Amino acid sequence: MSGCVNCKEEASEEAFQGGWFHTGDQGFLDEEGYLTLTRRIKELTNVAGEKVSPLEVDHALLSHKDVAEAVAFASPDELLGEVVAAVVVLHRRNSEPGHDQAAGIHSFLASRLPKEKVPRVIHMEDATPKSATGKI
Structure with a gap:
């Protein structure tokens, strides 16, 4: 106190x-x-009653040596209401993303974040989705 x-x-x-x-x-x-x-300004996602900041997940994703860009977001889930998902862009040297790389990034995050903050799905893409004004 x-x-x-x-x-x-x-x-x-x-x-x-x-x-x-x-x-x-x-x-x-x-x-x-x-x-x-x-x-x-401060977006929070509620995952199974726990507050999750997508920015915190973004930061963890970007600390992975192979990740060039990343964005985490809430994704609908029938059981929990929402879960965390992410889009990841790898550095060019790893230009052929595959399941093994997504699994490796998932394991990396699982060792650094609480379970509810680890993305359930990691989409490996060539670029992060952006609006016409360039915002993710």
Whole structure:
């Protein structure tokens, strides 16, 4: 237990700045002063009751020596609701991705992440999918 007596108040004061309560959402004010929320800044996936940050999984994937690009995301699951999946792009020297490489990356992650954070499926691709503006 910490020695903080007014923790809720301190947390509220920290989150309430510049006349706004910072919630972890991103948005903008239009010309008429209306707030439009566009996305969550901190995305979390709920896997079997555990909160999983895809960014944490991305970081673990990118720490593998053969991974050039990676993106983790929530994938629907009948039993758990959502599970973690990932798209991985290998460095050019490993240009022929195969099942063995996906299994090796999966084992690598299993030794570094809790079970619920390890992607159930790893899609080996030539490039990460991007929108017209270049966002993953």
